Amino acid sequence: MNIRNIAIIAHVDHGKTTLVDKILHHTNVFRANQETGELIMDNNDLEKERGITILSKNVSVEYKGVKINVIDTPGHADFGGEVERVLKMADGVILLVDAFEGPMPQTRFVLQKALQLKLKPIVVINKVDKANCRPDEVHDAVFELFFNLDATEEQLNFPTFYGSGKNGWFNDSLTQCEDITPLLDGILAHVPEPQIPEGNLQLQITSLDYSTFLGRIAVGRVARGTIKENQQISLVQTDGSIKKSRVRELYTFEALGKKKVTEVQPGDICAVVGLEDFNIGDTIADFEAPEALPVISVDEPTMNMLFSINNSPFFGKDGKFVTSRHLRDRLVKETEKNLALRVVDTDSADSFLVYGRGILHLGVLIETMRREGFELTVGQPQVILKTVDGKKSEPYETLVVDVPQEFASKVIDLVTRRKGEMLIMETKGDMQHLEFEIPSRGLIGMRTQMLTNTAGEAVMAHRFMDYKPWKGPIPGRSNGVLIAKEAGTTTGYSLDKLQDRGFFFVDPGEEVYKGMIIGENNKPGDLVVNPNEGKKLTNMRASGSDAATSIAPKTLMTLEECMEYIQHDECIEVTPNHIRMRKTYLDEEDRKKFQKVMKADGIA
Numbered sequence: 106m107n108i109r110n111i112a113i114i115a116h117v118d119h120g121k122t123t124l125v126d127k128i129l130h131h132t133n134v135f136r137a138n139q140e141t142g143e144l145i146m147d148n149n150d151l152e153k154e155r156g157i158t159i160l161s162k163n164v165s166v167e168y169k170g171v172k173i174n175v176i177d178t179p180g181h182a183d184f185g186g187e188v189e190r191v192l193k194m195a196d197g198v199i200l201l202v203d204a205f206e207g208p209m210p211q212t213r214f215v216l217q218k219a220l221q222l223k224l225k226p227i228v229v230i231n232k233v234d235k236a237n238c239r240p241d242e243v244h245d246a247v248f249e250l251f252f253n254l255d256a257t258e259e260q261l262n263f264p265t266f267y268g269s270g271k272n273g274w275f276n277d278s279l280t281q282c283e284d285i286t287p288l289l290d291g292i293l294a295h296v297p298e299p300q301i302p303e304g305n306l307q308l309q310i311t312s313l314d315y316s317t318f319l320g321r322i323a324v325g326r327v328a329r330g331t332i333k334e335n336q337q338i339s340l341v342q343t344d345g346s347i348k349k350s351r352v353r354e355l356y357t358f359e360a361l362g363k364k365k366v367t368e369v370q371p372g373d374i375c376a377v378v379g380l381e382d383f384n385i386g387d388t389i390a391d392f393e394a395p396e397a398l399p400v401i402s403v404d405e406p407t408m409n410m411l412f413s414i415n416n417s418p419f420f421g422k423d424g425k426f427v428t429s430r431h432l433r434d435r436l437v438k439e440t441e442k443n444l445a446l447r448v449v450d451t452d453s454a455d456s457f458l459v460y461g462r463g464i465l466h467l468g469v470l471i472e473t474m475r476r477e478g479f480e481l482t483v484g485q486p487q488v489i490l491k492t493v494d495g496k497k498s499e500p501y502e503t504l505v506v507d508v509p510q511e512f513a514s515k516v517i518d519l520v521t522r523r524k525g526e527m528l529i530m531e532t533k534g535d536m537q538h539l540e541f542e543i544p545s546r547g548l549i550g551m552r553t554q555m556l557t558n559t560a561g562e563a564v565m566a567h568r569f570m571d572y573k574p575w576k577g578p579i580p581g582r583s584n585g586v587l588i589a590k591e592a593g594t595t596t597g598y599s600l601d602k603l604q605d606r607g608f609f610f611v612d613p614g615e616e617v618y619k620g621m622i623i624g625e626n627n628k629p630g631d632l633v634v635n636p637n638e639g640k641k642l643t644n645m646r647a648s649g650s651d652a653a654t655s656i657a658p659k660t661l662m663t664l665e666e667c668m669e670y671i672q673h674d675e676c677i678e679v680t681p682n683h684i685r686m687r688k689t690y691l692d693e694e695d696r697k698k699f700q701k702v703m704k705a706d707g708i709a
Contacts, residue, residue, distance in 0.1 A: 107171040108372050109296045110326065112192055114219060115201035116209035116566065117157065117180030120231045123270040124201065125164065125177045127285050129361070130273075132166040159184060159469055161191040161312065163324075163374060165358040168289050174358060174374045182211050182568045183466035186403045186445025189218055190311050190385060193401060194326040194374055197225040197296030200247070204230050204238035204267075205533075207246045210503050210568035217254050226251075226263045227295055229288065233279065234269040237534040240279060264295050299326075299372025305391035306330030306338065309398045310383055313442045314376060319354070323377045323389070328398060330391065332375065333368040339395035340380060341388040347395055353379025384441055403444045406460035407500040407545055407569050410467050410668075411484035412436065413456040415678055417687060418592060418618040423680035424480035429455045432481060435474060446470070460489065462569075464549065468665045471679055475664075480680045484689070485671050488545045491572050498572040500545040505538070505566045512559040513537040519558060523547030524576040544576050545569070550669040581672055585631040587624035588688060589617040593637030600656050603634055610686070611636070612659045620691025622675065625660075633693060662686075674699060 113121045163176045176195060178188045192198070198219045202208055208216075219226060228247055230240045244265055251261055266288050268275030275288035307328040314322040332338075334355050340348045356363035356376040369375040377389065388397045414420075414429050421427050426435070436448045436457055447460040461467040464486055471483060491498050504525065508516050510532070516539060517527060525543035532538070548567060555563050587607050597613035609624035617623055617636060626632050662670065664684055667677050671686055674696070678685045690696045 108174065108299055108370075109171060109197070109292055110174045110176075110195045110299060110372070110374065111197045111199060111292060111296050112176040112178055112188075112195035112219075112224075113199045113201060114178050114188060114192075114215040115180055116203070116206070116211040119180065119201045119203045119206070119209075119212075120270040121180060121201055122177055124199070124229070124231070125175055127270055127273050128166055128173075128175060128289070129164065131285050131289065132168050157181060159187075161187045163191075163194070163358055164361055165374075166360065169293065171293055172373070173289075173292060178215070180211055181465055182214060182566075183461070183463035183469075184445075185211075185214060185462060186443065188215050189403050190401050190444055192218055192222055192224065193309060193311050195224055196299055197227065197292070199227050199229055199292075201229050201231050202243055202247055203235075204233045204240045204243055205235050206507065206564075207239075207243045208250045210505055210566050213250060213254070214568050216250065220251075220254055220256050220260060223257075225296055226260060227291060228263050228265045229275060230265065230267045231270050233267050234272055239533075240267055264291055266291060301371040302329050304329050304396070305394060306332055306336075306389065307391075307396060307398055308332060308375075308377070308389040309401070310385055310387050310389065311401070313385065319378045321380075321383070322356075323380055323383055323387075324374070325377075325389070326374045327369055327371045329371050331368055331370060332377070332389070334366075337392040339390045339392055340383055341390050341395050341397040343384065343386045343400050345397075348382070349392065350380050352377055352389075385444055401444070404462075404569070406445055406447055406462055406489065408463055408467065408486050408488055409458050409460045410486050411451070411456055411676075412459050413453075413482045413484075413676075415480040415482050415680065416455070417482070417621075417678045417685070417691075419616070419678070419680075419683075419685075420480060423682045425478035427480045432479065433457060435477075435479060439470060443470070464665055464668055468668060472664055475679050475681055475684075478681055480678075482676050482678050483668070484676045485673050486549055486668055488549075490575070493572050493574075497575045499575050501542055501570045501573045502545050502548060502567045503570050504541040504543050504548065506541070506555070507533070507536050507538055507564040508559050509535060509562050510537050512562060513539065515558045516555065516563060519551070519554060520547070523551060523579050542570065543567075544573075544579070547579050550582065553666055553669055582670065583629060585626040585629055586622045586675075586686075587626055588631055588633045589619060589621045589623050589637075590633050590635040591637065592616075592618040595623070595636040596639050597656060598640040599636045599638040602638075603636065604656065606632060606634065608657060609636075609659050610662065613656065618687075618691070620688045620693075620696075622686040622688065674703070 115121050159179055161178045163174055165174045176191050200216055230243055233240050266275045266277055267279050274282050275285045276282040277287050308325045310323040310325045312324045314324055336352045338350055340350050355366050355369055357366050363376055386401045390396055440446050440448055445462045449458040451458055488499055506516050520541050524547050525541040527541050529540035595611050595613050595615050595617055600613055607624050607626045611623045623636055667686055674689050676689050678687055690699050
């Protein structure tokens with residue numbers, strides 16, 4: 106049977122998952138009357154809520170007698186590790202580019218990986234139905250990007266398709282057609298069939314699946330040889346050790362599900378059941394003469410956070426898993442399938458340093474753990490420093506901002522205050538396109554300020570560039586915080602009296618504890634306040650006539666916003682039902698001692 110393996114890569118929000126929807130509908134995967142909804146591939150809760158793809162997934166469709174394995178990949182730079190490992194399964198890539206935005210930082214990153222793997226590209230310029238789109242200019246910009254990334258002659262000769270995923274058509278010209286048939290024909294014509302070298306069995310595990318019934322399942326593409334049910338195999342691990350094992354069951358992908366088979370031909374993607382203790386990157390090889398495939402290399406993480414057990418006065422009230430053993434086991438389990446993540450033990454048995462690609466990467470991990478019933482405390486995100494040529498160096502990123510013209514000066518001011526340097530400023534229609542080079546530290550906490558300063562109009566994207574010399578201190582949050590003086594329940598009477606001091610993260614009637622951050626101060630410097638004071642009652646006044654009805658509602662903050670908000674002496678308490686910010690040292694005297702030490706070290 107003819108096979109084509111193709112991955113869909115693009116910057117975030119350029120329409121990858123929508124394109125997969127159209128392919129599934131066009132190849133009649135569903136019954137005519139079946140309710141499917143949109144973004145079928147984004148099937149876990151977090152993906153549905155945020156409207157982004159986090160995990161790579163693959164489906165298989167049949168078109169004109171050819172089996173096409175389609176791999177949907179995430180677009181955020183933070184999940185680059187997902188993209189890097191699954192590209193190994195593909196022979197060609199569909200590079201989606203927005204007809205207005207053109208190539209963005211992540212477009213460059215994923216395309217570079219695809220070109221290094223010698224994959225055959227097909228360029229699709231999507232969203233040509235948008236107002237003031239510029240498909241011809243974007244096509245030239247894509248060609249320039251290929252050229253800058255040292256594409257070969259053959260890769261530079263890429264076919265281009267235009268269309269609108271939302272309206273369900275793609276054509277090899279700007280003429281609107283009925284459906285996506287020209288694109289599917291293009292995949293058959295331009296994506297090569299898998300090249301099968303001679304030799305015995307080789308299959309590299311590129312992702313993991315889990316079933317409560319079958320246990321851990323290895324997913325990968327058969328590079329050469331044939332794999333059969335009940336076959337004895339060798340598992341060559343990334344450190345070179347070899348384990349003998351047996352294939353219990355085999356599945357290939359069919360539409361959105363899996364189909365049990367007895368053998369899988371080379372070039373196809375399959376799922377293998379029955380292996381013990383395997384990791385991503387291991388090779389399933391011949392029993393007698395095992396040969397390993399090259400290990401999957403993933404770019405280094407650029408940021409770390411301290412994960413600890415929850416040691417606040419409210420620990421154990423919400424979660425099922427609260428001990429350091431639970432926390433450690435869960436983090437180690439995550440590193441098995443999340444290749445860009447690293448976990449390192451610290452001097453304390455209760456804390457672990459977790460290294461990741463960015464705030465979103467670590468935020469999704471924390472949010473997933475919270476929903477599973479874990480309680481934990483996380484510290485401020487820190488960038489990873491290195492010594493390059495004897496100099497202290499830090500990671501730098503390329504930051505791209507598209508913003509209406511009237512807000513451009515505010516964006517430039519905000520980025521330059523955080524040690525960013527402007528490289529490019531262009532006008533695209535009504536929008537100003539700005540590109541900066543900025544230390545990764547400067548990006549922490551910037552998104553919220555950027556959206557506030559531009560009335561929510563700015564579109565930000567950034568990707569890791571390189572390590573460069575340290576730029577010196579970057580100003581953090583300008584205002585201090587309001588800290589609860591003692592444990593208790595907040596009262597409307599007390600919060601009403603404190604309103605002129607700042608705004609609050611709590612409502613009347615909420616439980617608080619000593620050292621918890623309950624609001625933001627209007628001025629620099631922290632302020633310890635008592636939000637729990639009740640109204641003294643006399644014969645003259647009844648408790649009901651409380652004038653605290655005019656309290657402003659509390660400010661709600663998401664987990665990522667909290668991660669960007671906190672400073673080095675603060676942390677976030679995360680439980681299944683609550684996200685609270687607090688000082689690392691709950692007692693005021695301890696905080697003062699800590700500040701003295703920090704000042705002596707020249708940090709604060």
